[in-house]
Amino acid sequence: MTEPAMELIDVKKTIGKKEIIKGLSFEIHKGEVFGFIGPNGAGKTTTIRMMVGLMGLxxxxxxxxGNSINSDYKAAIREVGAIVENPEMYSFMTGKQNLGHYARMIPGVTKKRIQEVISLVGLEMPINEKAGKYSLGMRQRLGIAQALLHKPSVLILDEPTNGLDPAGIREIRQYIRKLAEEENVAVIISSHLLSEIEQMCDRIGLIKNGEMIAIQDVNAATAETTAVEVEMEAAPIDRAAEVLNKEYDINATVANDRLSLQVERDTIPKIIQTFVSHDIQIYQVTMTKSSLEDKFFDLIGENTIG
Incomplete structure (x- = not known):
């Protein structure tokens, strides 16, 4: 395995007598999109602030x-680009002027690099308009472009789709995936939109009460659950429910001429064969994949993620 782009090693944060972050350890690799989720007050923003050096450990x-934020801050932070909360831009300047202004603060950023990041986030058309006229999605993209000027190895985005409409969310999602794949950047995203995280990320870390309670591949998070929710339209419906109970010890819910049951995925073909052998007509079988949301609500033991 290659060296991690970023590694947290037993990170702790105490404010007064209260332990906010209780020994977080995880790593993120180049080319990976890592989702960082958890309920309100779990410690997401505190952790991100420590990652980018805005808060001491x-x-x-x-x-x-490999560079420590404690002992070699400048070398470590040089590899990081970040948007914590909303990207702030000068509204009276054009997008390009904003990028030029920030570029002057960073040694070695060329005009060619400015043009590269403009293309990377798809802002070629509106880049010469004043930033004050930009939509929220365009401002987010300009913020990402700014964070990428110095070719960081790690990009940290705190709620990058906050306040965006569905089209804007899809846009940002596409650019984040493109960055990871084409620029080989390690992208860390803090979010409470689980459906977005599921579509955007390779791995997800779940934090609760300042502790990492699960880190999982997105595909594994949903594939791991073998029991699935199944809806069956069959007739006669009462006979079908009776067969399920007698042959499989399954108590299905009957409503609107449909059976609802939870069953191991591999059992579904056997149930269909059994119905056919009992002269029960099957009109439809619908299987619902367990969502990431279901998985993480199980882990958190709560009904809200913020």
């Missing part, structure tokens, strides 16, 4: 390409 270390 009470214990542990954050290493970026």
């Amino acid at each position: 009470s214990g542990g270390d954050v290493q970026i390409l």
